[in-house]
Amino acid sequence: MSEIVHEKKKDRKIARVALVLALLVASCLLVYAVDLLLRPKYMGEVTEGVLTAEYYESKGRHQVLFVGDCEVYENFSTVQLWREFGINSFIRGGAQQLVWQSYYLLEDALRYETPDVVVFNVLSLMYNEPQNEAYNRMALDGMRWSASKWNAIKASMCEGESMIEYIFPLLRYHSRWNELTSDDFKYWFTKDTVSFNGYYLRTEIMPAGAMPPPKPLADPKFGDYAMAYLDLMTQLCKEKGIKLVLIKSPSLYPHWYEEWDAQMVEYAKENDLLYINMLDIAEDEIGIDYSLDTYDAGLHMNVTGAEKCSSYLGKILVEKYGIKSAKDDPDLSEYWSEVEQRYDTAKNINNL
């Protein structure tokens, strides 16, 4: 008799624990759903915030991986690289993506694959300290959790930011409840793909005009913090047998100083790296027409400018590093044909 009572008691206890666990899971799911609702969707005018996450949706091993700021994700067309050279590439770039963010995004990517070449745009070396929370968020929120993300956040946090708000974004975005739009509900659980393997296509044309005169540099040398991360990137690529290519994209602003260029030339020489200053050869060798190939008066390329930059760089990658066409991979070809279709549609919408 007492055994039956004991068993019943035990059963009741198990049932209660199960109930508590079920309630806990339900509560967590509810909080998570609210968290997703309140996170910025980046599906309107500002879409850069989704670029980082799109990397995980792309297909196949990327032969070339770009890392850097807007001067890569707007100035190089991955579609052009595929079409012309059969290169499967991806751009892990974000708005004002700082060098340490590029480093950790690369480190994160190397958890999944080992590309042949990594292309890094060096403009972000001008920043030696965290800059802006909004850009941090756009670059880092989309990263999958790993030691790389943790370290990227630690390296990037501005004053007032805290790690816990990255771990639980609801703590950061909770006050968006009174800014919610129909887009927040539309993209609550799923989002549209915005980029073309990290390339952010722009079709508008705005001829380059006069740029503000360059401000005198207080210190012509890049900061130690930034350079330390470039060193880490160089070391990481060497360890993994990856060729690192340093580029300065052909954007006219922010001004690229001669002193900075000289440092890059020196650095590339010291580390046996290829450094291409595309700004110097933009018009003569790449064929950039700054009256047609930029969408914002010379700051970034539009799609025609990006295609020219890609053609130029692709040729170097094939000739110098022997990157082979991957078009004979049926899965990749199928994937890229979908991307191309989207790409052409986006171009045609704007009659280009």
Next chain:
Amino acid sequence: MLFTSYEFIGFVILLVALYYVLPKKVKWPLLLLGSYVFYYFAGWKFLFYIFAVTVITYVAGLLISRNKVRADARFAELKALEKSGSGSPEEVGKEARKRYKEAQKKKRRRMMTIGIVLALGILAVVKYTNFTIHNINGVLLAFGSTKRLGFLTIALPMGISFYTFQAVSYVIDVYRDRHEAQKNFFKYALFVSFFPQLVQGPISRYGDLSKELFTPHKFSGRVLERGLQRVIWGYFKKVVIADRILTAVNSLINTPETYKGAYVFLVMMFYALELYADFTGGIDITIGIAEMLGIPMKENFERPFFSKNIAEYWRRWHITMGTWFTDYIFYPISVSGPMLKLSKWSRKHLGEKVGKRLPVYLASFIVWFTTGIWHGASWNFIVWGLGNFVVIMISQELEPLYRRFHKKFNTDGSTAYKSFQVGRTILLMSALRLFDCYRDVPLTFKMFGTMFTTWNWNTLGNGTLLRLGLVRSDYVILGLGTIVLFVVSMIGRSGSVRDKMEKKMPLPARWGIFTLLVLVILVFGAYGQGYDAAQFIYNQF
């Protein structure tokens, strides 16, 4: 480590988890360690003060207790000697024993006084030195002197007023033989430093807290649930209501030249709500955390805004502080030798009626002066304290008049009259709190006056409210939050809301309600970037 910081929440989760995981023996030492870690984060230099107060009062308590034990033993010995006829009546007789007892009591009183003076001395130095210097400089200026005393740079250690009072009450209670002194220094240190109450009380008594504090509690889902419910409710009040309305209160009081007249009334109402939500929210968090650890604490509030007069209000607001002042200041002063003499004298010379009241009023005056200065080393707090005294005294003096009025108009006990009383108390308390808001006595009087001289009520609806740092949706949240507060208070009038929920609701329903409350806090709380993390108001006292 603010109660509303992520670090604090993480700290509490870790501490509660460790408390139930670790063996019985280390449970209270863990709480001591946790308390000192918590205090360390407030500023490592502040550890010195709490440690010093702990050592002083521990030693005082121990000496008093030892003396008492020794004196009792000797007394019994003397009695036995007299019984056996061994000693002379001069040495062991009733009179000799009485003399001995008195002498030992005097000795203990001296020990207590030294302990109290030293402990309060630390509080006085860190809290009141600059206030004293400020006043001395004022006097020097008034007498045309050009000499000025320099101010000291002393940071006010977190919660010093609370833990000093707690430690002082321990020494007095040992002296009064309410309980024995704690022999284990570390256990006593835990009593003084128990972290949830360090920030803003409640001011616990050793006799109430010690047993449960040192008992190793077993894990209980029910205990954890109830504690957590209380903590969540506290965060709702603090983060959703108090910290949201804070922006508007600050805007109003920081630009008094702009916000006069009707806006002063708004300050009264907004600040009353902010202070209530802030302080009771903080106490809910404190008591809730202690409950999660299986340690019950004294309640500090009993729906004070339902009070019908100010005296009642003070019996229901910050209860542990009120009873502290009553037990350790009011009663001792009332029955002190000089006061009894004054009572006798005044009865003889001023008549029975006045003579009876004079000592009581004098003791009350001292209590309210002390209450004021305890809240802050500035005249606005002293005037605020004395303002309370004046209102309470007037109200007592008018008592016969009230009685005649009720008899004539048969109003006593009617709902309408009760509502009037409650409204009157809220208005009076809120008006007195203006001293706390403006922190300047002449300015407070001036601003109070503008309510009657500047007639600008019509401007309240012209969008000015939206220039106080809050948008429409903030006011909606505040409105709804206040309704929830009111409804919960109403339900709580007939007993604990949590008890009622436990009896009437199955676990999933209770869970659902508190999950919703957590979501409300997470989404609508005024915390994180874009909001200034606000310290608890009582943290500053």
